[in-house]
Structures are given as structure tokens and as C-alpha cells.
Amino acid sequence: GEDAFDDAERCLWLAPAYAKGYLRMGGAEWRLGRRADARASYEAGLAVEPENERLKEELARLRTRPDTAPRVAAQQAMYRTMVVSPSLDVEGLFELLQEPDRLTNAAVAARAPQLDSLLEYLCATLECDLVVLKTCAPLREAYDRATFACGQLLSSCPGAGSRLNAAHRVVGALRHALRCGWRMEPRARSHGVAKFAAN
Secondary structure, eight states, rough: OHHHHHHHHHHHOTTTTOOOHHHHHHHHHHHHTTTTHHHHHHHHHHOOOOTHHHHHHHHHHHHHHHHGGGHHHHHHHHHHIIHHHHHTHHHHHHHHOOTTTTTOHHHHHTOOOOOOOOHHHHHHHTTTHHHHHHHHHHHHHHHHHHHHHHHHHHHHHHOHHHHTHHHHHHHHHHHHHHHHHOOOOOOOHHHHHHHHHHH
């Protein structure tokens, strides 16, 4: 998953015209659940090498799936952000995170089941496709907030935070957020994403 993605990213950084690098990148993104990003990688590979049969096959396979279209992926992410988040009291979490004196190991332990549900939701937000983030300003804002919340919780209460069931997924999601923060185009780049994920 992430290691294959890292390898493909390095490969394309060293050799941007290497079509097999785009094939590997798309495969890694697919395994990580980032369907629209996988499709974009195969399209970028075909722009470099239009006659590559393997890239054509993979792109044709993905085009049969609606969830690989950036527009559909954006709609799904917006649904999670606008419909699911109010039922989880995300705002209550943000209020808690804004007051470091209240954010103690005891407070985290007492709210563990609720925090696990919130963190699972926030991780789903952070695992969004980069191609969607680049084109959807409301999602970038939600992404900034999710990155802040996850980073703040783990950095303020590392002991209690690491005992939450969702802690391992949060670390992986923040790793992805760090990448996304730096890979966004300058006009869409979010300073907050990179800063909070790095913290």
C-alpha cells in the first residue's frame, strides 16, 4: 500500500516520462482506496506514452466504475462531510480541541467510544483522493479541519490518544494528509494540511 505508493512516487520524481511508474502509482492508489487518483495516474501515464497497452487496459477497467470519476468521488466525500458529520458532533470535538486545558488524558479516556467514531469519520475525510481535493474548495476546508483535529488530539494527549482504537488509522491518514498538503498545486495548497499533519 503506502510503501508501493512511496516507491512509485520516487520513481516518477526521478523519471517523469517512465510510463511504468504511472502504472505502479495507479495500482498503489487503487489498493489504498483512492480510486479517482488511480484513474488520474493512468491518464497521466497515457499522456506520456499513449500506446501503452497495460495503461489502456487499466484505465478502461476503471472507467467502468463510477466511483473513479472525480465528480462522483467529490459527491461521495461531500455527502460524508455535510450529512454524516453533524450526527457525530464534530463541532463538539473542535470545541474540546480548542481548549488545551480540557484536553487531558482523563478526558480522552472518558470519551473514548465517541472519539473513536469521530476519528473514523475524520480518517475517511483524510483518505480522500487528491484529485478531488484539488478541485473542491469546501472539501479542502473540511480536510484542513480534520487534519487539525487528528493532529491536535494525538499531539496533546499522545498516551490516551494512542490507546484509542482508531489511533493506527489516524497515523496513516495523517501520513496521507502530509503528502496531499505538499502535492496540491500552489493555488490550492493548504498550509494547514501540511503543518498539522507534520506536527
